[in-house]
Amino acid sequence: MTSKASPDVLVLGAGPGGLAIAAALSEENLKVEVLSANDRRDPWPYTYGIWGEEVDDLGLDHLLEHRWCNTVSYFGDGSIEPKDIANQATKHGRDYGLFDKKKLQQHWLKQCDNAHVLWHRGCASSISIEQKTSTITTTEGQKIKARLIIDATGYEPIFIKSEKSRPVAVQTCYGIVGRFNLPPVEEGQFVLMDYRCDHLSLKERKEPPTFLYAMDMGDGRFFLEETSLGLAPPLTLETLKSRLNQRLNHRGLEITSLEYEELGLFLPMNKQIPYLNQPVLGFGGSAAMVHPASGYLVGGLLRRAPITAKAIAKAMHNKEANSLQISSAGWAALWPAELRRKQALYQFGLEKLMRFEEQQLRDFFTSFFSLPNSQWYGFLTNTLSVRELVKAMVTMFINAPWNVRWGLMQMEGRELSLLWEFLKPIR
Numbered sequence: 001m002t003s004k005a006s007p008d009v010l011v012l013g014a015g016p017g018g019l020a021i022a023a024a025l026s027e028e029n030l031k032v033e034v035l036s037a038n039d040r041r042d043p044w045p046y047t048y049g050i051w052g053e054e055v056d057d058l059g060l061d062h063l064l065e066h067r068w069c070n071t072v073s074y075f076g077d078g079s080i081e082p083k084d085i086a087n088q089a090t091k092h093g094r095d096y097g098l099f100d101k102k103k104l105q106q107h108w109l110k111q112c113d114n115a116h117v118l119w120h121r122g123c124a125s126s127i128s129i130e131q132k133t134s135t136i137t138t139t140e141g142q143k144i145k146a147r148l149i150i151d152a153t154g155y156e157p158i159f160i161k162s163e164k165s166r167p168v169a170v171q172t173c174y175g176i177v178g179r180f181n182l183p184p185v186e187e188g189q190f191v192l193m194d195y196r197c198d199h200l201s202l203k204e205r206k207e208p209p210t211f212l213y214a215m216d217m218g219d220g221r222f223f224l225e226e227t228s229l230g231l232a233p234p235l236t237l238e239t240l241k242s243r244l245n246q247r248l249n250h251r252g253l254e255i256t257s258l259e260y261e262e263l264g265l266f267l268p269m270n271k272q273i274p275y276l277n278q279p280v281l282g283f284g285g286s287a288a289m290v291h292p293a294s295g296y297l298v299g300g301l302l303r304r305a306p307i308t309a310k311a312i313a314k315a316m317h318n319k320e321a322n323s324l325q326i327s328s329a330g331w332a333a334l335w336p337a338e339l340r341r342k343q344a345l346y347q348f349g350l351e352k353l354m355r356f357e358e359q360q361l362r363d364f365f366t367s368f369f370s371l372p373n374s375q376w377y378g379f380l381t382n383t384l385s386v387r388e389l390v391k392a393m394v395t396m397f398i399n400a401p402w403n404v405r406w407g408l409m410q411m412e413g414r415e416l417s418l419l420w421e422f423l424k425p426i427r
């Protein structure tokens with residue numbers, strides 16, 4: 001589409017966001033190059049979870065390393081006989097999976113390689129936007145021109161501009177993989193949220209709540225992660241580590257071998273949607289695509305990359321289109337009004353949860369997971385329409401106990417402005 005020397009699109013970053021959009025653009029027969037600070041084949045640092053039905057719908061279940069059908073949460077306080085605990089579980093009745101990270105990476109790399117994507121190693125440091133092309137200069141002085149630049153450099157993007165008025169709510173977690181003297185969860189089980197708090201003193205229960213995310217990895221190995229929902233300021237790693245140890249001690253659990261320790265991961269949950277009228281497009285963490293309620297991104301990348309790539313390819317058919325016009329077409333496809341309205345609602349919900357105390361949170365989640373299965377699933381995967389999402393939220397409000405309703409009704413901080421954003425999506 002452009003001269004032989006310069007590509008249609010230069011993607012910055014080779015994390016899940018960068019690879020997903022580079023692969024989708026390749027499928028549109030665009031000439032794509034990728035510049036990344038790391039090697040594209042470097043192993044990714046996190047574990048990527050996803051609901052089974054999401055990968056089934058995409059025909060990608062072969063990319064999972066683990067899949068559980070015994071999926072539960074605990075929202076009681078835990079003050080019951082251990083033998084009765086199974087009766088206290090909220091059964092989700094849905095499969096949950098963990099991606100095989102290497103396979104997921106290979107899936108996108110293969111699509112890129114089939115389309116002869118060109119790879120560059122280096123750190124983008126400055127950009128110059130001309131009428132029909134943009135030029136990236138790396139810290140080493142290399143210059144790369146393209147019709148469109150996509151910044152997929154993660155949560156602190158290098159070129160994407162957003163309003164920076166909100167304190168960022170950050171989800172933090174401390175995780176371990178290891179073997180234990182007793183199974184910390186049932187054999188073959190996945191625990192989405194264990195909010196039992198009987199291991200905490202009354203004083204500790206007044207502090208920001210944390211929950212356990214846990215799974216049987218097979219062969220006597222378990223993954224346990226003490227997690228705090230989005231909070232500003234975030235909980236420290238030390239607090240999470242000590243909470244996990246308290247939890248284990250209380251249940252008579254000892255680590256007999258520690259295979260892996262995830263040292264303090266931080267995930268911003270309520271990033272603002274960037275300005276949609278800028279000449280550089282974002283994708284992945286840089287474009288605020290992480291789900292504010294769950295912190296998940298990969299399902300959204302897989303669903304939204306082909307739509308965004310199609311819009312870019314269409315805009316590029318017009319040879320006269322400039323960077324701003326092409327980028328704006330990409331932003332409009334990535335963040336249509338419907339998704340922006342839903343994002344405002346999700347962020348409104350997150351604001352509420354950040355204020356909830358431990359008992360309120362446990363009651364909130366009990367009500368949330370009492371919604372019909374398709375409603376809570378659609379909420380967590382961002383696959384409901386605005387109408388369906390509002391219906392789910394209203395149903396939950398009606399069915400919730402008074403302490404949750406009261407918390408939901410109080411309007412504090414940015415909540416009113418988020419509701420206004422829902423009614424009249426900006427940017």
Ligand SMILES: Cc1cc2nc3c(=O)[nH]c(=O)nc-3n(C[C@H](O)[C@H](O)[C@H](O)COP(=O)(O)OP(=O)(O)OC[C@H]3O[C@@H](n4cnc5c(N)ncnc54)[C@H](O)[C@@H]3O)c2cc1C
Pocket residue numbers: 012013014015016017018035036037038046047048049050122123124125152153154155158173265266267283284285286290295296297298299
């Ligand atoms: C603890 C944690 C757990 C998570 N769990 C899940 C989960 O279970 N499921 C899920 O779906 N999501 C999960 N996520 C969210 C999400 O999937 C990841 O954060 C994901 O890595 C974000 O992808 P990204 O490509 O946008 O950014 P990154 O993975 O951060 O990639 C950024 C890329 O940009 C490159 N780069 C940076 N600066 C430059 C530069 N100046 N020039 C060139 N290249 C540059 C980097 O080298 C890298 O290649 C989790 C996140 C965290 C933090």
